[in-house]
Amino acid sequence: MLAAERRDHLLELLARQGKVVAKDVAADLGISEDSVRRDLRDLAAEGLCQRVYGGALPVSPAVADxxxxxxxxxxxxxxxxxxxxxxxxxxxxxxxxxxxxxxxxxxxxxxxxxxxxxxxxxxxxxxxxxxxxxxxxxxxxxxxxxxxxxxxxxxxxxxxxxxxxxxxxxxxxxxxxxxxxxxxxxxxxxxxxxxxxxxxxxxxxxxxxxxxxxxxxxxxxxxxxxxxxxxxxxxxxxxxxxxxxxxxxxxx
Structure with a gap:
C-alpha cells in the first residue's frame, strides 16, 4: 500500500471509528507500527489528527483562533x-x-x-x-x-x-x-x-x-x-x- 493510500485509510478510520490504534492498523495492513506512527505524525503535523499513546484521535475544530x-x-x-x-x-x-x-x-x-x-x-x-x-x-x-x-x-x-x-x-x-x-x-x-x-x-x-x-x-x-x-x-x-x-x- 502506498503512503498516500495509508494516509487515506487512517483518515477513514478516524472518521468511521473515532480513533486509530497503531498496532491494530499495522496488523491489518501487514506493515510495521513504526510506519503507522510515522504516518500519524505527518497527519498530526497537518492538523488532521491528535496523536495519543498508541495511536490517534480526531482533532477538535475548536482549536482555531x-x-x-x-x-x-x-x-x-x-x-x-x-x-x-x-x-x-x-x-x-x-x-x-x-x-x-x-x-x-x-x-x-x-x-x-x-x-x-x-x-x-x-x-x-x-x-x-x-x-x-x-x-x-x-x-x-x-x-x-x-x-x-x-x-x-x-x-x-x-x-x-x-x-x-x-x-x-x-x-x-x-x-x-x-x-x-x-x-x-x-x-x-x-x-x-x-x-x-x-x-x-x-x-x-x-x-x-x-x-x-x-x-x-x-x-x-x-x-x-x-x-x-x-x-x-x-x-x-x-x-x-x-x-x-x-x-x-x-x-x-
Missing amino acids: YAARQTVTPDGKRKVASVAAGLVRPGGAVILDGGTTALAVAHALPKELSCTVITHSPTIAAALLDHPRAELFLLGGRVFKHSAVTCGAAAVEAAQNVSADLCLLGVTGVHPEVGLTTGDAEEAAMKRALSARAADTYILASSEKLGTASRFRVLPWEKVSGVITDADAHHPVVEQVKALGVEVLTAS
Whole structure:
C-alpha cells in the first residue's frame, strides 16, 4: 500500500471509528507500527489528527483562533448556552470561562438576573456590562489572545481567592477515554484553577467537540458534575459519558 493510500485509510478510520490504534492498523495492513506512527505524525503535523499513546484521535475544530471559532456551529453553541444559563440561580455565584460558547452563555443570562459572575475573560465581562443586577469580578493576568482570556501565575493566584456555586467551563476536546482537553498548557492550568473554586463544574460541549481530543488534559471525568451538549441523547459519546456516571444535559 502506498503512503498516500495509508494516509487515506487512517483518515477513514478516524472518521468511521473515532480513533486509530497503531498496532491494530499495522496488523491489518501487514506493515510495521513504526510506519503507522510515522504516518500519524505527518497527519498530526497537518492538523488532521491528535496523536495519543498508541495511536490517534480526531482533532477538535475548536482549536482555531477566537474569530474563526465564532463561525463554528453557532446554533449548537446557542442551544448549549440556553441550558447552561438556566443553571445560574438568582443570588448565586458562577465562574464563567472564556471562549465562544461561554460568550453565548453571557448573552443568554436574563438581563435582570441578580447574580455574581466571576470570569477571566474581558469579552465576557464586557458582554455583561448592561446587566444591571449582575456583580462582575474580572480576574487579571497575562492575556491569552487565542481565547481572549487571562492566564498564567497571576490569574491562577487570583482564582484561588474566589469561590462560587457553579463553574461553566469550556474545553476543545470531550472524549470518554482521554477526558477533557484543550490546546494550551497554561490555559488548561487556568481552567483547573477555576473549576477547583466551584461546588459544581459543568462542561460546555457543543457537538463538534465530542469524541475529539487536544494536547493538554484539563480535567478527568471524576472532577466534573456534568456535561451540557446539543448532541442527540443517543450519540455514542453521550452514551459513553453517561456510563461513566456523569450527568449529561442535552439541549434541543
